[in-house]
Structures are given as C-alpha cells and as structure tokens.
Amino acid sequence: MNENNASRQDVQEIYDKEYIPYSVKWGRLTSLVGVVASFAPVVVLLVVFKVMPPIDAIITAATIRISACFVYYFIEPISFQPVLGIPGTYMAFLSGNISNLRVPCSSVAQNAAGVKEGTPEGAVISTIGVAVSVVVNLAILTIGVLLGAQILKLIPQSLINALVFLVPALYGAMLIQMVLYSPKMAIVTVPLGVIALLISKITKIYDSSVAILISVFGAIILGRLLQNTRWFSDEEA
Amino acid sequence: MDYLKIANSGWMWFAVAIPMVVLAAQVVLLLRKSLKDGKRMGIKNEQIKSSVTASATAALGPSVSILVGLISLMVMMGAPIAWYRLSYIGAVMYEMTAADVGAQAMGIPFEQSSMTAEAFANGVWAMILGSIGWIIVSGLFTHKIDSLRVKISGGNPKTLSIITAAATLGVYVSLTFNRMWPITSTNKSIFAVIGGALTMFLLTVWNKKRQKKWVSTWGSTIAMIVGVAFAMIF
Numbered sequence: 001m002n003e004n005n006a007s008r009q010d011v012q013e014i015y016d017k018e019y020i021p022y023s024v025k026w027g028r029l030t031s032l033v034g035v036v037a038s039f040a041p042v043v044v045l046l047v048v049f050k051v052m053p054p055i056d057a058i059i060t061a062a063t064i065r066i067s068a069c070f071v072y073y074f075i076e077p078i079s080f081q082p083v084l085g086i087p088g089t090y091m092a093f094l095s096g097n098i099s100n101l102r103v104p105c106s107s108v109a110q111n112a113a114g115v116k117e118g119t120p121e122g123a124v125i126s127t128i129g130v131a132v133s134v135v136v137n138l139a140i141l142t143i144g145v146l147l148g149a150q151i152l153k154l155i156p157q158s159l160i161n162a163l164v165f166l167v168p169a170l171y172g173a174m175l176i177q178m179v180l181y182s183p184k185m186a187i188v189t190v191p192l193g194v195i196a197l198l199i200s201k202i203t204k205i206y207d208s209s210v211a212i213l214i215s216v217f218g219a220i221i222l223g224r225l226l227q228n229t230r231w232f233s234d235e236e237a
Numbered sequence: 238m239d240y241l242k243i244a245n246s247g248w249m250w251f252a253v254a255i256p257m258v259v260l261a262a263q264v265v266l267l268l269r270k271s272l273k274d275g276k277r278m279g280i281k282n283e284q285i286k287s288s289v290t291a292s293a294t295a296a297l298g299p300s301v302s303i304l305v306g307l308i309s310l311m312v313m314m315g316a317p318i319a320w321y322r323l324s325y326i327g328a329v330m331y332e333m334t335a336a337d338v339g340a341q342a343m344g345i346p347f348e349q350s351s352m353t354a355e356a357f358a359n360g361v362w363a364m365i366l367g368s369i370g371w372i373i374v375s376g377l378f379t380h381k382i383d384s385l386r387v388k389i390s391g392g393n394p395k396t397l398s399i400i401t402a403a404a405t406l407g408v409y410v411s412l413t414f415n416r417m418w419p420i421t422s423t424n425k426s427i428f429a430v431i432g433g434a435l436t437m438f439l440l441t442v443w444n445k446k447r448q449k450k451w452v453s454t455w456g457s458t459i460a461m462i463v464g465v466a467f468a469m470i471f
Contacts, residue, residue, distance in 0.1 A: 011278045011279065014277050028380075034325075035372050037259045041249060042361055053343060058359060058366070061342035061366075069367055073370035077371070079408055080408065082405060083405050089379045093326070094263055095324065095326070097299070097329075101303070110288070112284075112291035118398055119398065128285060128288055132289050134260070136297060144304040144308065145311065145316045162465050165429035165469075167298075168417075169467075170460070171409060171412045172431065177437055185402055189406040194410060208415050215411040216404045220386070220403055224400055
C-alpha cells in the first residue's frame with residue numbers, strides 16, 4: 001500500500017502504542033458493561049411485571065444452553081480473531097451473527113481497501129467493515145419490526161429462497177481471493193482444512209466448529225514451520 | 238395477562254434499548270478511533286469509502302435473511318426481544334433454540350397458544366445466560382489471543398503476515414467446505430460456492446494488471462450475485 005504519510009515503523013508505533021491500547025481498554029470495558037446490560041429485559045420483567053420463572057427452571061434451561069455452547073465461547077473468538085483484528089473482534093461478538101455477517105463483511109472491507117489481514121491497516125479497515133455491518137443490519141431489522149409480519153408479504157418467497165445462497169457464494173469468493181493472495185500457503189492449508197472437516201462430517205468424532213479451530217491452528221503452525229524453509233519466496237511475504 | 242402484551246410492551250422496548258445503547262457506544266468509540274488512527278497510518282479516504290461501500294452492500298443480503306428469522310422469532314417472543322437478540326450477541330438459530338429450551342424447562346410447549354409469561358421470561362433468561370459466555374471470553378481474552386499469534390510469529394512482522402494469511406485461509410476453507418457438505422446434486426450451496434469462487438477468480442485475475450477500483454469495491458457483490466444465480470440455475 002501507499003505510505004506517503006507514514007513509514008512502516010510509524011504505522012506499527014501508532015498501532016502498538018495508541019490504537020490497540022485504546023481499543024483494548026474501551027472495547028473490553030464496553031463488552032463487559034454489555035454483559036451486565038444484557039440482563040435489562042429480565043430485570044424489567046421482574047421489577048415492572050413481577051414475572052420471574054422458578055429458579056430451577058432458569059438453571060435447567062441455562063445449563064442446557066451453556067453446555068451446548070460452551071466450546072464455541074472459546075473456539076469462535078480464537079478462530080475469527082485473526083481476520084477481525086482486536087477491535088473488530090469486540091464489536092463482532094457484542095453484535096452477534098458472526099460467521100454469517102461480521103466475518104464476511106470484515107474480509108470484504110479489507111479486500112476493497114486493499115489491505116491485508118493481520119496488519120495494522122487491516123485491523124482498522126476490519127473495524128470499519130464490522131461497524132458498517134452493524135449499522136446496515138440494525139437499519140434493516142428496525143424497518144422489519146416496524147412493518148411487522150406483513151413485511152414477509154413484501155419480500156417474494158423466491159427471493160427469500162435465493163438469499164440462503166448469498167453467504168456460501170461469499171465464502172467461496174473470499175476463499176479464492178485468499179488462495180490467490182497466498183497460493184503457496186493455500187497448497188498446504190486447503191487440504192488440511194478439508195481433511196479436518198471431512199473427518200468431522202464422516203466420523204462425527206468432533207463438531208464442524210472444532211474443524212475450524214483445527215484448520216486455523218494447523219494453518220498457523222504449518223505457516224510458521226514453512227517459513228523456516230525456502231517454501232515462501234519474497235513475493236508472498 | 239397475555240404474555241405477548243408484556244412481550245410487546247413499551248417497558249420491554251425500554252429494556253432492550255439499554256444494551257443497544259452500550260453497543261452503540263462501543264461502535265462509536267472504536268469506529269472514531271479507527272478513522273482517526275487509520276488516517277495517521279496513511280489509509281486514504283478512497284480506501285475507507287471503498288471499504289464502507291463494499292461492506293454495506295455485502296451486509297444487505299445476509300441482513301434480509303436475518304430479518305426473515307426475526308419475523309418468526311417475533312411471532313413467539315414479541316418484537317422487542319426479537320429485535321434486540323438479533324442485533325446484539327445473538328444469531329437466528331441460536332435464539333429460537335434458546336427460547337424453546339426456556340419454555341420446555343417450564344414444562345410448557347413452545348407454541349403461542351400455550352406460552353405463559355413465566356415461560357416467555359424463562360426463554361429470555363436462557364437466551365441471555367447462554368450467550369454472555371461469548372462476550373465474557375471475547376471481552377477478557379481477545380488481546381491475549383492476539384498476543385499468542387504475535388508470540389508464535391516471534392515478533393517478526395513478515396512471519397506474522399504469513400501466519401495471519403494462513404489463519405484466514407483456515408477460516409474460509411472450513412466455512413466454505415462446511416456449506417458444500419453433503420456433496421450431492423441437491424445441495425445447491427455447492428453451486429453457489431463455485432459461482433462465487435469462479436467470479437472472484439476471473440475478476441481478480443482480470444484486474445491484476447488493470448487495477449480498476451470498481452473491481453475491489455464491487456467484486457464481492459458481483460460474486461455473491463453470480464453465486465446465487467448458479468444455485469438457482471443448476
């Protein structure tokens with residue numbers, strides 16, 4: 001990328017000394033305040049409407065949900081963080097719909113700006129991409145609730161059926177773009193990811209989200225090992 | 238009292254507005270800092286414009302899909318909770334299951350006719366308690382996860398760039414092939430993936446020498462549309 005205003009060291013300096021400390025401080029604080037704030041609806045139900053389910057029903061339901069989701073609490077932030085960058089990760093997880101909306105939008109934004117994942121510029125553009133997706137998603141959902149159920153009549157069924165394919169199409173596009181960016185890396189990481197997923201699908205020893213983790217971490221380790229060899233020429237680094 | 242009267246009350250809108258204000262605060266704080274420091278890093282206005290346009294168009298389609306999910310959640314849980322859960326932490330599939338589990342734990346079937354205020358409240362409890370784990374983990378550990386990656390790279394920016402590219406490939410290989418399973422001719426997602434990938438491949442190769450800006454801004458949107466067309470045609 002063009003760097004007429006700042007040298008590489010300056011950029012890294014701004015990133016390390018200002019951008020990241022600020023993002024961690026405020027991102028973490030707002031996320032943790034967000035955890036507390038998410039209880040507002042049940043507080044209102046209790047205080048205003050005096051509606052409180054029996055405590056054992058709360059525990060039963062929560063236990064079912066937490067045990068079903070527990071591994072994902074860890075797998076998803078670890079897997080998606082390299083793409084999203086630090087501030088983008090806080091925002092993506094607080095706003096939800098991560099793999100079907102936030103991660104693709106982050107990648108699309110980074111591609112459009114011509115910056116690479118994992119660089120300071122990548123983290124900045126990813127954050128902008130995720131923030132834009134929050135605004136767009138919120139706008140559409142707000143229009144949706146205001147119009148209510150009749151909005152379903154406004155959207156033709158064929159369009160609803162077609163929309164299902166947007167996300168896989170986008171995944172394919174992003175994958176091929178990454179392959180073209182780093183073809184030598186792709187030669188080893190693509191088979192690894194496919195094998196990890198096939199083992200999950202066929203043997204069902206582990207879930208497909210564990211396959212993402214294996215794919216991501218395996219790729220990181222392979223990337224690290226291959227860097228010591230002469231596998232990468234300068235054009236990819 | 239009918240539980241839907243509570244679920245759709247002004248008080249519920251007030252309640253869901255509180256977490257949404259926190260999310261808005263986070264977006265404003267982090268976005269403002271990104272724009273400010275991004276400029277100092279030498280990111281040009283053109284790049285920012287192009288990324289905003291691309292992300293906004295890419296967000297449209299999936300958001301309409303989420304909206305369809307929101308409508309079905311709204312029928313059961315009322316508009317405020319549906320709106321709140323699908324803009325905050327949640328995801329469509331997750332929220333339906335949580336609401337269902339909440340009602341079942343009360344011994345009440347998850348149907349509008351049999352739902353009580355308590356069963357509704359228990360669904361909301363289940364949604365919240367089941368989902369805060371993501372925010373706690375990402376809130377507490379995001380920067381630690383990042384420093385792990387920096388540590389693996391040995392602090393070498395070149396290595397960090399290689400392993401991040403590797404990790405990104407890992408993410409998309411898994412997400413993509415997960416949609417291509419099972420490999421049957423009735424799984425139309427396979428054609429969507431192929432259409433999207435093929436379009437992006439052709440556009441990127443074509444643009445390598447030409448460096449047209451519209452390709453970087455609109456490439457992913459074009460790829461999505463062609464992918465959907467592939468899925469509908471084949």
